[in-house]
Amino acid sequence: MxxxxxxxxxxxxxxxxxxxxxxxxxxxxxxxxxxxxxxxxxxxxxxxxxxxxxxxxxxQPKKIKREEIYFVKKEGAGQVLILGPPNSGKTSLTNALCDTNFKVGDYPFTTQLPTPGMLKYENILIQIVDTPPLTGDFKPGWLKNLAKQADSILVLVDLENNPENQLKEIKQILNDWKIEKEKILIAGNKIDLEKGRENFEKIKKDFEILGISTKEKIKVEELKRKIFESLKIIRVYPKEPKKEVDFENPFILKRGTKLIDFVKEINEEWVKRFKGAKLYEKNSRNFKIVGRDYILNDEDIVEIKI
Ligand SMILES: Nc1nc2c(ncn2[C@@H]2O[C@H](COP(=O)(O)OP(=O)(O)OP(=O)(O)O)[C@@H](O)[C@H]2O)c(=O)[nH]1
Ligand SMILES: [Mg+2]
Known part of the structure; x- marks a missing residue:
């Protein structure tokens, strides 16, 4: 030297x-x-x-930016954020819906970061995002950002433990965050417990709430349907003449979409040449003719005439 x-x-x-x-x-x-x-x-x-x-x-491992850990990129047909107080079973529910094995614990803040999983609902995938608990004392800005971007929010309360107060607190936070009421779905977990059932009977008079148990798998299938409905989407299958319909790859459209907007999505050129469509029932050869302003329904099978 x-x-x-x-x-x-x-x-x-x-x-x-x-x-x-x-x-x-x-x-x-x-x-x-x-x-x-x-x-x-x-x-x-x-x-x-x-x-x-x-x-x-x-x-050196790449530094992960703070914002990146607290952001969840959307995947699948829609993103559903699970929010709720500590220990209500948000992670247990995510595991039940998505077949994941995220950590469950009987203490608060077992979950510390937003964690996505995929729910296979019939022929589509829906993204479910598990989150850390949301309370009056813990309502960070990044959770608000996630709530704003989510397509729908599933509030999960603990039926065993004063669910009414929990629900009021969370609804207040969501209201302060200016989250549209239409995008909120409510479920109460632990209905397998006697106290849970008692509280559910009381609370259901004032709130539209589904009582479930992730542990005993009570009403979990019904909740899946409600999750799908909360996204306000429909599945539409295009049909080619004399060909089988591909039910595995539906088009995902917003509820309320007109036939002509669907045509546009498939091929913009077709809009000018559009002459109508045959609308088939599932598992049937019967059809009816519909026009450009027909409002599509979930699982419509459409053969476009141009
Ligand atoms: N009896 C009963 N217990 C449940 C049910 N679901 C979850 N638990 C229990 O409740 C506790 C909390 O479960 P978690 O899934 O970790 O709850 P969490 O809401 O994710 O908790 P945090 O991540 O801390 O907010 C665990 O001890 C679970 O075993 C249920 O349906 N019935
Ligand atoms: Mg958790």
């Missing part, structure tokens, strides 16, 4: 050998490089430091 390196350089070198933290090592090396006198005699030292920095940067 050339003698003309400043004493701080050796001090930093000592620190460098003491730490195992990659980021810290990089910072120390950068400091060493900064204080290293720049002349011919130190060229090799400088080169070595640069090489070390480059090598460490390669092994």
């Amino acid at each position: 050339p003698a003309n390196l400043p004493p701080q350089f050796f001090e930093l070198q000592r620190k460098l050998n003491q730490t195992k933290d990659i980021q810290e090592k990089i910072e120390i090396l950068q400091e060493m490089l900064a204080i290293c006198p720049k002349h011919k005699g130190t060229e090799r030292v400088q080169e070595e430091i640069k090489k070390k920095i480059a090598k460490l940067k390669r092994v």
